[in-house]
Amino acid sequence: TLLEKFYGKNPFYNVKNSEELIGHLIIGLAPHTSVGIVGRIIGYSETHVCFATPNWHSAKRRDADGDADSIMLLMDSLLNFSRQFLSDRIGGLMDAPLLVQPLVLPHESQPQAHNLEVTKFLPLEFFESTFNEIKASDIASVDIIKSRLETERQFYDYFFTHSTSSLTTSKSRSAYSTLGSMLDKFDMQVKNADLIDAVNTSEIVSNVISTHLVPDIMGNLRAYARQNFRCTACGKSYRRMPLIQTCICGHKLIATITRGSVEKYLKLAKRLVEKYDVSEYQRGRIHALSDEIELVFGKNKGDQSLLTDYA
Incomplete structure (x- = not known):
């Protein structure tokens, strides 16, 4: 045409x-x-x-x-x-x-x-x-x-x-392409690994944690600390939150990176290190990242408080 x-x-x-x-x-x-x-x-x-x-x-x-x-x-x-x-x-x-x-x-x-x-x-x-x-x-x-x-x-x-x-x-x-979340996809991968005698499932899990989950969580946390703030009205971007905490046009500024995007793989990583035989270093690394995220964002509303939190 x-x-x-x-x-x-x-x-x-x-x-x-x-x-x-x-x-x-x-x-x-x-x-x-x-x-x-x-x-x-x-x-x-x-x-x-x-x-x-x-x-x-x-x-x-x-x-x-x-x-x-x-x-x-x-x-x-x-x-x-x-x-x-x-x-x-x-x-x-x-x-x-x-x-x-x-x-x-x-x-x-x-x-x-x-x-x-x-x-x-x-x-x-x-x-x-x-x-x-x-x-x-x-x-x-x-x-x-x-x-x-x-x-x-x-x-x-x-x-x-x-x-x-x-x-x-x-x-x-x-x-x-039919499975919904990344968790579903990874669970299917692990199930397939369990069916194959020549595959060490714990080794696969360990490699995924080292090469994907830990770098992803660390990278997202670093990006959160360096993020810009965007105006909900005019779209102007700020490198740092202004002291007046609003845009020059008077509208609200919002973060460009949310907590959910930072810790989207954290629950998966914590479940893997508890379920599979990974090294103590990897297990400690995941728990350290979890503590670091809690220091930045605070506890989730649904998280149960521990007695040690009040020590």
Whole structure:
């Protein structure tokens, strides 16, 4: 329509149904990024998911974890885009294809995408390695993308060991997108870990606490101490609360970071350190963070007071 009404040109796609879009180029864009990756539509599925090679998803810097993803027609992106459409606020440049990468070079993808097997069969040496409990990274008998990097075959001959009549199952959405809270998602992950003998559930919990929960709680607490205050009427932002405690326009100022956002993972962390066999250091670290949050905000109204509180 834009080509016809504004530029006086013939329609580019002029398709009658979705099947006629097969073969056309698209741009894939992951959340919170600004670089789109060119791809091509090769078909459709009855699932709420975007099937593509790991290299393509990795080039978008998007793990296949169930979070929202997006694709857009290439010509539509080129015609209906302008920097003037974007917000001038922080984050306004995200979620827009400011740059477009036309080619995906496997050696530029993230390392986890290089671990994909591209062989027609698994050799006997592989099964012997499993009996000897050799680390997957030390097995050289299976052809993976990593072994082809910087060669011509990094682009083609991606074989597979078993044929299938369908890429989908009876589930149209992943559990990650149907489960509500992060607590539900993590509980499901722990339940799966408990079912696998080769997985140490306590080790997984310990890693999640160290790499996600503790840094998140500490970062949110630090952000709370450095937060700005915003006017509810004019939107003016203040680096510090003025002495008059109101905006220059006379309206109320509110905090931009709430207590709930600071301690959103605290209850989960406290439950994990009590339920699973984690180190005393981690257990003490979580309780120390809990005490620090109480010093900043005070006790929640629903928290029960202890006799030691009055000592």
